[in-house]
Amino acid sequence: MKTIIIGDSCCDLPGDYLLENQVPIVHYMYLFKGQEYFDDFGKSMSYRDFYHEVRLGEMPTTSQVNVHTFEEIFEKYIKEGYAVIYVSFSSALSNTFANAVMAGETIREKYAGADITVIDTKCASLGEGLILRHALEMLKKGAKKEEIVTWIEENKLKLNHWFTVEDLGHLKRGGRVSGTAAFVGTMLNIKPVLHVDNEGRLIPVTKVRGRKKSIKVLADMLAERIINPQEQVVGISHGDCPEDALYLKELIMENCPVKDVLINYVGPVIGAHSGPGTLALFFFGRER
Structure with missing residues (x-):
């Protein structure tokens, strides 16, 4: 059939x-x-x-x-x-x-x-x-x-999802961070780094100060966790921040060259919850 x-x-x-x-x-x-x-x-x-x-x-x-x-x-x-x-x-x-x-x-x-x-x-x-x-x-x-x-x-469950967001307010609306955390984070330029766990849920992992640092964390996660990078097409999706997506690609190719990088927008259904400035990285590791 x-x-x-x-x-x-x-x-x-x-x-x-x-x-x-x-x-x-x-x-x-x-x-x-x-x-x-x-x-x-x-x-x-x-x-x-x-x-x-x-x-x-x-x-x-x-x-x-x-x-x-x-x-x-x-x-x-x-x-x-x-x-x-x-x-x-x-x-x-x-x-x-x-x-x-x-x-x-x-x-x-x-x-x-x-x-x-x-x-x-x-x-x-x-x-x-x-x-x-x-x-x-x-x-x-x-x-x-x-x-x-x-x-x-x-x-x-080997497909790693690592991402950061520009504005904590959208995660607050979705219940991912508290209103106080979102307010303080925005004031201090705090950027969360999150991943998707084995249940398919969004889980905050760490916080860093500044956008560039949060993007570097994504690249570091790939370098640490990816398997057979030369054979992998990895994915980067973004909430209308193509320059940041290209910067992330540069970091990856400098430190852990992969076969190819596929870049595309985060669509409106997911973007409604993650907001503009979302930057996400996807690759296969031994586990999530």
Whole structure:
């Protein structure tokens, strides 16, 4: 049976790459200035316009993908004779994974023998994107569905996510830091460094004073934890701070050269919670 891999818009891979590889995408939605938008990789609203408005004080809200949406897309590909793999955004950050699981159960009841695997990557942004990208490369090379699913399950908790933010206020709104900590941190130019743990949650790890130092910590984490750097394409995603992304890439290539660096924006659904100036680094290590 032929296999189809479905991703979602929180993967933050470049839209052109997904289009070129004909990857079906489940799009999250966000509400912005009273209007609903699909997270469609900058088509409906450019990334720069989104972050510009957020910097001016606009507060977007996001919503999970509902069960019906998953039922429709799963049913479409089951009827076309595919075995389905859905590579999902972390269940610790959204209920979307649970909705996909429910939809999969419904379609299996409706179609005897329907082969649907829903994978909780415990990843976000280009962490999820790198998992999806590797799975797609495996599929291109002729890997069977079971081989792809096994690889993802065996490697997803080796995908390191390290990131820093420019403004603690957005993390405060999401309950990641207290209001007092956000106020004091902003006054003292304190920048948190966080990672995503094995449960797929955002966890503060350390704090440093100054943006440059926080970016250096990200590069240091890679140098300390990465395995087989010469073979790895690592990911950097950013909340409209391309100069900082390029600076981080320079630090990496100077100290621990990797095969390649993929740079893209943090999309609006994740960016609504992390804010402008978010800078995130993704790579494989022995563990998170």
